[in-house]
Amino acid sequence: MTSESTRRYLRIAATPITLLFLLALIALALGFGWKGLTAPMPGDVIPPCVPTDVGKNLTTKSVSVNVVNGGYTRRLASDVGKQLTAKGFNVTATGNTDDRVKQTVIVGAAKDSPEVKLVAGFFQKAVIQVDTAKVDHSVTVKVGTSYEGFNAKAPTSIAVNGAVCLPAPSASPTPTPGSSTQATPAASGSSNS
Known part of the structure; x- marks a missing residue:
């Protein structure tokens, strides 16, 4: 086998190996991305009673x-x-x-x-x-x-x-002297609420 034919076989073998490596890298990136996308947001955690x-x-x-x-x-x-x-x-x-x-x-x-x-x-x-x-x-x-x-x-x-x-008491700000706060009923969403 000559050095020319050896190089040719290496190039032929390198292409699928490179493609497989890139596919594995993409799959790994998708896995991390999906995990991050589906993880609960810090504000979504409901504190226990x-x-x-x-x-x-x-x-x-x-x-x-x-x-x-x-x-x-x-x-x-x-x-x-x-x-x-x-x-x-x-x-x-x-x-x-x-x-x-x-x-x-x-x-x-x-x-x-x-x-x-x-x-x-x-x-x-x-x-x-x-x-x-x-x-x-x-x-x-x-x-x-x-x-x-x-x-x-x-x-x-x-x-x-x-x-x-x-439910745990909500962390609402304490009014400062001289400020006026008015409690309002719960906010309604759209006109159907």
């Missing part, structure tokens, strides 16, 4: 609620949020959801959680849905096209035994 001694009763003022509209009635989530706020609940957000629901759905950490039972009492024919990702023990109310109404006569407290797991 904090065991809180609320005495013998959990009251509405200790419960955080989000209200979303999964139907077609305009401003329904906003209206329901105002009703819950009037009963003492801490309504943290109102808006719309892409999840279409007919009857009211109460979403919480567990069906027997006191905060879920307390919120559910304000809605007629509500279905309770468990979401184990709700580690902060907040409650989401999904109102829909067959909304049955608000039960204004529901009790604003529920008996509990021991500490209750509640």
Whole structure:
């Protein structure tokens, strides 16, 4: 075998080896990119609940609620949020959801959680849905096209035994002397909320 034919075979063998190396490098880069793309954002991490001694009763003022509209009635989530706020609940957000629901759905950490039972009492024919990702023990109310109404006569407290797991207090700025801050009800999303 001559040196010319040896060089020729090396060039022929080098091309597929180089291509395989480049493909492996691209696959590795795609893997790292996908991992970075699908990783949760630091702001998306929900802090776990904090065991809180609320005495013998959990009251509405200790419960955080989000209200979303999964139907077609305009401003329904906003209206329901105002009703819950009037009963003492801490309504943290109102808006719309892409999840279409007919009857009211109460979403919480567990069906027997006191905060879920307390919120559910304000809605007629509500279905309770468990979401184990709700580690902060907040409650989401999904109102829909067959909304049955608000039960204004529901009790604003529920008996509990021991500490209750509640959302961690939010880090809101403390007003400085001379500044005026006004608490506003939860912001509504689009006009459907």
